[in-house]
Each structure stands twice: as structure tokens, then as C-alpha cells.
């Protein structure tokens with residue numbers, strides 16, 4: 009037996025207001041739903057149909073037969089009332105309709121519906137209910153002689169979606185009109201004012217005779233239409249009749265006998281009957297939809313207007329009316345489908361609530377009188393403040409004053425606390441400031457390319473599958489910074505592993521471990537609430553390259569390409585060749601196995617700490633200057649893994665996930681660490697495909713891909729070449745399809761970053777450079793970055809918004825100047841300019857861009873000096889100029905595609921290109937981004953964006969610039985951050 013449905017809350021709790029009540033102010037009340045089971049009829053008995061349904065009590069009906077294929081369906085249904093086949097219509101009326109029907113005499117609209125398949129007993133039930141109701145109404149009227157009642161009767165049927173007046177011989181369909189006050193009204197519907205009960209009986213007989221009946225296979229006298237009998241009752245207290253203060257209660261009760269809800273096929277309908285069936289079912293279908301939607305709440309559109317039935321009955325379906333629905337059903341097994349549908353409808357209906365109100369109609373005089381009384385009362389309150397209502401008001405005011413005072417006190421205390429915390433913060437910053445100053449120059453360098461160093465450090469370190477571990481040891485400041493950076497960085501796509509640190513001083517400190525993998529999006533953070541000592545600086549970020557990276561995987565993808573632009577060394581080729589045959593075919597080759605076994609072991613240690621070992625990371629953290637690793641690797645992967653950790657005195661270290669590539673992956677990957685590690689190798693291909701989708705036959709794309717993986721392979725000049733090719737790729741992609749330009753710009757930017765990073769490495773003192781590039785034995789390189797300062801984000805938190813904005817504008821202008829000086833791609837400038845508008849997070853991007861460009865400019869200067877000596881223009885400068893020229897050509901071509909002639913002409917005017925001159929488009933393309941004043945820049949960006957089809961840029965686009973930071977909400981709220989000057993990575 010299936011689960012029994014919950015009984016609906018008792019309906020009718022909100023009983024009709026007493027006559028003469030004030031009106032309005034309705035309350036929600038569920039539709040009263042009951043089910044009536046009729047006895048098996050002669051035909052059914054003849055066929056030997058079994059009776060499968062039984063009412064086991066007043067509210068529950070069960071399906072007796074346990075057919076095996078029905079076992080999944082519920083076998084018991086509960087409603088407000090259920091009536092077995094032995095129940096008389098009188099009982100059905102008394103318990104399932106009377107209360108609702110009689111609301112009408114109290115000025116409350118009501119409706120009684122009969123719903124069910126053909127021949128289930130709807131007409132049989134409704135006829136009885138109408139009679140009993142009418143009798144009771146007249147009985148009530150008799151007993152309330154103090155009121156004068158006016159009864160009006162109207163009747164209609166909806167047959168084939170046409171409304172017909174049942175009190176008129178005219179069969180012309182009636183129109184439905186929308187009345188602003190009354191809602192849907194049936195135009196020209198006859199409304200008879202009733203003389204007495206006999207008069208009503210006569211009219212009911214007329215209706216019965218007029219109604220569309222027909223014979224179906226299931227019912228010889230089947231009602232083929234929806235019938236609505238409407239009795240309107242108005243009543244006024246005789247005492248006030250004719251007086252100014254009289255008011256009237258007005259409401260109507262609908263007796264609705266719906267047409268059969270059966271399927272046409274089941275009623276063996278054909279011809280006229282089939283057409284009827286279609287219309288009937290369309291109306292019933294809408295009724296079902298309305299009831300279903302209402303049962304789920306009133307959110308969204310309720311399609312009342314989809315059928316005449318629901319339009320006319322709209323107030324009864326969730327509106328200003330009390331409603332009762334009696335669902336009739338046959339107990340026969342042959343009708344099981346229809347019976348279930350009926351019960352389903354009933355189950356939905358019992359969830360629907362209506363909002364019935366007492367409808368009071370005031371005479372104009374009464375209304376004026378009422379308003380005058382109200383006015384007088386208010387005036388007297390103003391004149392005599394000592395009156396009762398005024399006393400209440402003044403008390404309320406006193407209470408409010410007291411509340412305000414209390415809140416002011418609390419605010420004062422909070423402000424004091426804030427000042428205290430701020431001064432502590434300043435102390436702390438001051439104490440770290442010295443070290444920060446000492447290290448600032450170096451940190452500036454480090455931070456601009458914090459990730460890049462890691463990547464560039466390896467001979468082929470620029471792998472898309474590198475995994476950067478993050479270790480962040482924080483006190484209050486660090487915590488804030490941690491939240492700030494990581495919340496933005498990982499977009500909540502992380503797994504946090506809370507473990508206990510077994511070290512005695514940190515025994516009670518929760519440790520959040522989050523690791524970050526570029527390829528997998530897996531992030532493990534390591535955070536310590538309480539440091540062993542008061543750390544004041546980040547002294548050391550030790551980065552281990554633990555295993556070989558996915559660059560090999562990527563290279564393998566192109567290993568067959570004969571037109572590779574990469575000058576592969578013999579060793580490379582050999583390696584690629586070997587891996588090509590191992591990856592994807594035999595991941596458990598010896599070489600792979602060695603790596604993966606080692607790494608897997610460590611991973612297991614990391615992600616599944618034993619109680620004794622606790623977190624391996626924590627243990628590592630507490631060891632001074634140990635190059636410990638967050639060994640994260642899958643069994644199958646040969647991914648490169650970097651672990652960034654810090655020594656005892658580290659304040660904070662953070663490895664940025666850097667590319668749109670990995671960010672997208674972070675977004676996609678939500679698997680827990682273990683599964684990630686297991687699934688890793690399979691996923692790389694998917695990631696590659698879903699995120700990059702390059703054309704592998706295209707040498708430019710190929711170069712981009714390979715370049716992005718192994719920048720270390722390229723010399724500075726090669727990087728410039730890479731930029732060349734990237735730019736070309738941008739252009740060709742944009743030419744082909746401007747939308748694709750978005751992702752390609754990402755690659756382009758990546759290339760530019762690499763170039764600057766490469767340049768940066770060249771500028772480093774030899775010892776540092778070698779430290780970043782010395783391959784270690786097993787898995788590659790060890791990178792040590794020392795003396796990293798404290799996060800200036802925090803030190804700038806107290807900046808005023810206006811100052812922040814000024815800082816942003818200053819930085820933005822500097823970047824614009826640098827773009828100009830370095831001949832940076834126009835598309836890149838456009839994207840960057842439009843993306844970063846001073847949002848708090850933008851500061852980081854601007855900082856990165858600024859530093860990158862500074863390096864580029866240095867590179868330009870040295871190239872220029874060299875070329876001046878050599879007397880010819882080549883190298884970086886020449887290549888960038890070439891790129892710009894190509895870009896302008898691309899824009900020139902786009903103009904024809906993207907801009908209608910009129911728009912082009914207005915642009916020529918705006919940009920000072922003579923309309924009668926030659927090559928106007930080219931002239932225009934040559935004018936954009938040629939100056940650095942803000943107006944020119946804005947216009948240029950707008951035009952280029954239009955030409956390359958850049959739509960409203962979103963956060964995702966920001967991420968393609970290589971970094972993704974989200975301010976922790978608490979930080980944003982607390983300090984209303986804006987542009988933060990001098991931000992750098994810590």
C-alpha cells in the first residue's frame with residue numbers, strides 16, 4: 009500500500025462573517041475536497057467488473073486490488089471527506105458542501121464543483137446538492153426576517169468553448185467581458201430575480217431541459233457541457249433600509265457540473281461526440297493546469313484565460329470565494345485510469361487556497377457618512393492629545409525614543425571596539441612594515457609574476473596541469489587576506505578539508521586544507537588559525553615541482569603535426585615520441601608508474617590523514633624551512649604538481665591559480681579530492697576540449713597552446729614571436745567569428761604574460777634566476793621565493809573611496825600610457841579597458857597588467873637602444889608594430905561587416921575622416937587607440953568592442969586575464985572596498 013496522502017487542513021475554519029459585518033479582510037482557506045464513490049452500475053455488473061475502491065473511513069479511500077504493475081502507485085488517498093457508494097447525496101451535501109454553499113448568505117462568494125469522468129455521478133450529485141442548498145438558503149432567509157434578501161438566478165453552459173445562456177432560447181454564444189471591478193462577466197446573460205423557491209425550481213427545470221446532453225458508450229444521458237448555475241444573494245438589514253447608513257452584503261454561489269473528464273477513446277466518442285470531447289478536455293485540461301499551478305503556490309503565471317471555464321470561474325479558483333469540489337468516481341476496475349486521474353486532480357485541488365471575503369456594498373450616502381465619521385475622529389484626536397488613542401501614540405513614541413537611545417549606546421560601544429581593533433591593526437602593520445619595506449622591491453618583482461615564476465622555473469614547467477598548493481598561515485590579518493583572496497580565486501569550487509593539527513601548540517586549531525590544481529580545479533587550502541609564533545612576514549615560499557606536467561600531454565596532442573612551429577630538440581622529440589605511445593594507451597608504463605606511485609602515496613597521506621599523522625600539511629607547516637609538499641597526484645596522471653608551502657616565519661603565501669583555463673576547470677570540477685586524483689587523466693582531454701577548442705591544424709593555435717605550456721622553452725625573441733602569432737590568432741579568430749575572440753584574447757594575454765615573465769627572469773640576478781630554473785632530480789624544480797611582504801590590501805583598507813577611485817584612475821592612465829608605449833594589441837586594450845572599471849577586485853588585475861607592461865617597456869627600451877646602435881628596426885618593437893598594423897586591418901575589415909553605412913558615416917564624422925576621402929575605413933581604423941587621453945580611449949574601446957562583437961563583459965572574462973579574485977563578502981561589507989593602491993600578491 010502506498011503512502012497515504014496528508015489530510016488537508018480542516019476547511020471552513022474561517023466561517024462566514026456574521027451578517028452586517030464590516031466586510032473585506034478575507035483569509036486564506038483551502039478548497040474543501042471530497043470524493044464520492046458511486047455503486048457499480050448495471051453495465052459494470054453485467055461485465056463482471058470488480059469494485060476496486062473502498063472508503064475505509066471518513067477521509068481515506070484505498071485501492072483494494074494489488075495488481076503487480078500498480079505496485080508503484082499510491083494505494084491510499086486522503087481527503088477532507090470521502091463518501092462510499094452507500095452514502096446518500098444528503099450526506100454528501102451536509103458534509104462536503106453545505107457550509108461552503110451557505111456562505112453566500114453571509115456575503116461570501118462560494119462555488120461547488122462536481123468533477124469526474126463520465127457516468128461517475130456528477131450530475132446526480134450536483135442536482136441533489138443544488139436542491140438541498142436552495143432549500144437551506146430559503147430556510148435561512150425565513151429565519152432571518154430582520155434582513156431583506158434579493159435573490160437572482162442565472163445559468164449558463166460552456167459547450168464546445170462557447171458560452172450559452174440556459175435561461176434563454178437564443179443559442180447565440182455569449183461574450184466574456186473584463187470588468188475592472190467585477191472581473192470576467194458574461195455579456196447579456198439573463199439574470200432572473202427570484203420570486204420564491206418555486207420560481208427557482210422552475211428555472212432549474214428549464215436549465216436541465218436546455219443543457220446539451222448526448223449518449224456516449226458510458227452514459228446514455230451524458231452531460232456534454234460544463235454547466236454553471238449561479239445564485240446571487242444580496243441582503244440588507246431592514247432596520248437601515250432607506251437610511252443613509254445602509255449597506256448591503258452581496259455574494260453568489262455557483263453550482264458547477266463539469267462535463268466528463270474521460271478520454272475520448274474511453275467514451276468511444278466519434279464525430280460530434282469526439283469534437284465535444286476535444287473542447288471538454290481542453291477546458292478541463294486548463295482547469296487541471298490552473299489547479300496544479302495553484303497547488304504549488306501562486307508564483308508565476310496562472311493560465312486562467314486559457315479557457316472560458318477557468319476565466320468565468322477564476323474567483324472560485326484561488327480568488328475571492330469559498331470552494332468545495334466533489335470528485336465523483338466509479339469503483340469499477342475498468343475505469344481505474346480515470347479514477348486515478350480524478351484522485352490526482354483531487355489531491356492537487358486540496359492544496360489550493362482561496363481568499364474569500366465578505367462583500368459589502370455601501371450606498372454612496374453610507375460611504376460619505378462613514379468617511380465623515382472617520383474624519384471627525386481624527387480631528388478630535390488632534391485637538392485633544394489626552395484622548396485614549398493619543399495616549400497610546402505617545403507611549404509608542406516614548407518606547408521608540410528609548411529604543412533609539414539604546415541603539416545609540418550600542419553603536420557607540422561598537423565604534424569604540426572598531427577603533428580599538430583598527431589601532432591594533434595599525435600596530436601590527438607598522439611592526440611588519442619594516443620588513444615589508446626591506447622586501448618590497450623584491451616582492452614587487454615576485455608578486456607580478458608569482459605564478460609565472462613557478463611555471464617558468466621548470467624547463468617545461470608551463471603545464472596546464474600544474475598543481476599549485478597554497479599554504480597560508482595567518483593571524484587575523486592573514487585570515488582576512490586568506491578569505492579575501494581565496495574566496496575570489498576559487499569561486500567556492502573547492503573542497504575544504506578540516507583536520508586537527510596534532511602539534512601541541514596548535515592542537516586545538518582547526519586547519520583548513522585546500523589544494524589547488526590547475527588542471528583539476530581541485531583546491532586545498534591550508535590555514536592555521538593560530539600560528540606558533542607571531543609571524544610577521546612571508547619569508548619563504550618553497551615550491552616544489554613534484555612531477556612532470558601535462559605539457560607533455562599537450563605536446564603529444566600535436567606530436568603528429570608536421571607544421572609545428574616549435575623548434576623541438578631531439579630530446580624533446582624523443583620524449584614526446586615515448587609519451588605519445590604511453591599516454592592514453594598504457595598509463596602504467598614504468599616511468600609513469602614510478603611517478604604516480606610516489607605521488608599517489610603522498611596524496612593518500614594528504615587527503616586521508618590517519619589520526620596519528622593528522623594532516624601531513626600541518627606537520628609540514630610547523631617544520632621550519634622545509635620544502636614540504638602537498639603531494640597531489642592521481643594514479644594515472646603524469647601531471648606536474650607544485651606545492652607551495654612556507655617556513656615557520658611565513659606570514660602568508662599564496663599561489664594564484666592563474667589562467668582562464670584552470671579557472672574554468674575549477675568551475676567544472678566539484679569532485680572530492682580522491683576522486684579527482686583518480687579521474688584526473690581522463691579529464692584533461694575533456695577540459696582541453698571544452699575550454700580551449702583550438703584548431704590543432706592551425707599552427708597559430710598550436711603555437712599558442714604549446715607556448716602556454718612551456719614558456720621556458722622560448723627565448724625572449726621567441727616569446728615576442730609568440731605574441732606575434734597570438735595576435736595573429738586573435739585577429740584571424742575575430743575575423744572568422746568575433747565571439748571566439750574572447751577566449752583567444754585569453755590566450756593572447758597569456759602569451760603576453762609569459763613574455764613579460766620571461767623578461768623578468770632575465771632581469772633577475774643570476775643566483776635567483778638559477779634557483780628558479782634549476783631542475784631538481786625527480787620531478788623538476790625547486791623554487792624558493794624569500795622575504796615576501798605583507799599584503800598591502802589590508803594596509804589600504806582604510807583608504808577612502810574617493811582616494812581609491814583616484815588611485816584606480818591613476819593606475820588606469822599609467823596602463824593606458826604603457827599600452828601606447830608598448831604597442832599593445834588594440835583588442836587586448838579594449839577588453840582590458842572595458843572589463844576593469846574600478847571594482848575592488850580590479851585592482852589586482854590592474855596591478856598585474858601594470859607590472860607586466862613595465863617589464864615590456866623595459867624590454868622595448870633595451871631593444872630600441874640596441875636597434876639604434878644597429879641602425880635598423882627589428883625585434884620586439886618591429887614585431888609589435890606589425891601586429892598593430894594587422895589588427896587595424898582586421899578592424900577595417902570588420903567595419904564593413906559590423907557597421908551599417910549610416911553608422912559608418914556618423915563615425916567618420918566623429919573621428920574627423922572626410923566623407924569624400926578615400927579608404928575611409930582604413931583611415932578610421934588607423935585613428936583608434938592612437939592617443940592616451942581618456943575620451944579618445946573610451947571612444948576607441950567602444951568602437952573596437954563594437955567591431956569585434958564584444959558584449960557586456962562578465963566576471964568570466966576577467967578571469968581570462970589570468971587571475972580571479974573575489975572579495976570575501978565580509979570584507980566587502982565591512983570596509984566598502986574600492987580600488988586599492990599598491991596591491992600586490994602575498
Ligand SMILES: Nc1ncnc2c1ncn2[C@@H]1O[C@H](COP(=O)(O)OP(=O)(O)OP(=O)(O)O)[C@@H](O)[C@H]1O
Nearest residue numbers: 046125126127128129130131132227230231267268
Ligand atoms: N451515487 C450514486 N448512486 C446511484 N446511482 C448513481 C450514483 N451516481 C450516479 N448514479 C447513476 O449513474 C448514472 C450516471 O450518472 P451521471 O449522469 O450523474 O454521471 P455524470 O458523471 O454526470 O456523467 P456525464 O459526465 O456523462 O454527464 C446515472 O444513471 C445516475 O443515476
